[in-house]
Amino acid sequence: MVALTGPGAVTCAQGLLTNDLEEPGDGAFVYGALLTPKGMIVVDAWSARLGATVSFTVGAEGRERALAIFTRSVPPRLARLTDRTSDVAVYQLAGPNALAIAESAGLPVPPASGRVHLALNDTTEVARPTEGAPFALQLTVPEAETQVLAARLAAAGAVPGDAATLELARVLAGWPRLGAEVDDKTIPQEVRYDELGGVSYTKGCYTGQETVSRLHFRGHTNRYLRGLLFDAEPPATPAAGWSAVTHLDRDVGRVTSLAWVPESGVAGGGRWVGLALIRREVGPGVMVRAAGRDARVVDLPFAAPFVGPA
Numbered sequence: 001m002v003a004l005t006g007p008g009a010v011t012c013a014q015g016l017l018t019n020d021l022e023e024p025g026d027g028a029f030v031y032g033a034l035l036t037p038k039g040m041i042v043v044d045a046w047s048a049r050l051g052a053t054v055s056f057t058v059g060a061e062g063r064e065r066a067l068a069i070f071t072r073s074v075p076p077r078l079a080r081l082t083d084r085t086s087d088v089a090v091y092q093l094a095g096p097n098a099l100a101i102a103e104s105a106g107l108p109v110p111p112a113s114g115r116v117h118l119a120l121n122d123t124t125e126v127a128r129p130t131e132g133a134p135f136a137l138q139l140t141v142p143e144a145e146t147q148v149l150a151a152r153l154a155a156a157g158a159v160p161g162d163a164a165t166l167e168l169a170r171v172l173a174g175w176p177r178l179g180a181e182v183d184d185k186t187i188p189q190e191v192r193y194d195e196l197g198g199v200s201y202t203k204g205c206y207t208g209q210e211t212v213s214r215l216h217f218r219g220h221t222n223r224y225l226r227g228l229l230f231d232a233e234p235p236a237t238p239a240a241g242w243s244a245v246t247h248l249d250r251d252v253g254r255v256t257s258l259a260w261v262p263e264s265g266v267a268g269g270g271r272w273v274g275l276a277l278i279r280r281e282v283g284p285g286v287m288v289r290a291a292g293r294d295a296r297v298v299d300l301p302f303a304a305p306f307v308g309p310a
Helices: 009-014 060-073 098-104 143-155 163-173 209-218
Strands: 002-005 029-035 041-050 053-057 080-083 088-093 115-119 124-128 137-142 223-230 244-247 250-262 270-279 287-290 293-298
Touching: 002 009, 002 060, 009 041, 009 053, 029 060, 041 060, 041 115, 041 124, 053 137, 060 080, 088 098, 088 143, 098 137, 137 143, 163 250, 163 270, 223 250, 223 287, 270 287, 270 293
Parallel strands: none
Antiparallel strands: 002 053, 002 080, 029 041, 041 053, 088 137, 115 124, 124 137, 223 270, 223 293, 244 250, 244 287, 250 270, 287 293
């Protein structure tokens, strides 16, 4: 996590982020990205506005990128840049009972999505993402208080999630990740930023806006992020390292992420799903060959049940 603090923090963030932090006001919690001048994603972030501070939660692989952009673009007289990575811990609660568990642990939940507030004597940020996110609540707590918070969450019924479970939640939500769906040539609209609420078309100028706005108002992307529902039989793992997606013997895209969805109540049952950047004309319902397996292209997020017949 990195943060900007000072009288110009919101203004500086507003000039860099694809989303709007000014209109929703203090307490906003929004998803967006920092772009190159040509409109390509450099790093994505969940941004929280609290008073004179704007905090950016970025993945580990995006931390240095975010720091480089802010160091280069934000005048120190307007806002101070802080790397909070070693000072705070970030928890993300997912699942249908996440909000109830947080409240049981004594954490007041923001009343609406896209909001953040302080709790536990103003030491913990409790943020509720916009609809469709792969998590229901984000908690940012000082590193020294992590054991106390973890104990409270566990007593309320929370269980730690392993990497595979967290990745499954992300894939089912159709949420892009830096280094998977997003590379140095990715434009926000290619990876569902319109559907995710990650771009504002009414705010003022920001770096890369010209490309993003022109695409929105005058055209469309040539490729788009879709879901892949692999045939249940055979239940073999899609080929690792083989990302090609083909349709009618033509290369139409690449697989970016894979996840196994277990079937409830059936030992060893389930099926593979994935995300892929595919040419726009290959729409939902089309059968393709992906990572060496047959799969059906589907809209995102994945609809339940995921393990029924294709």
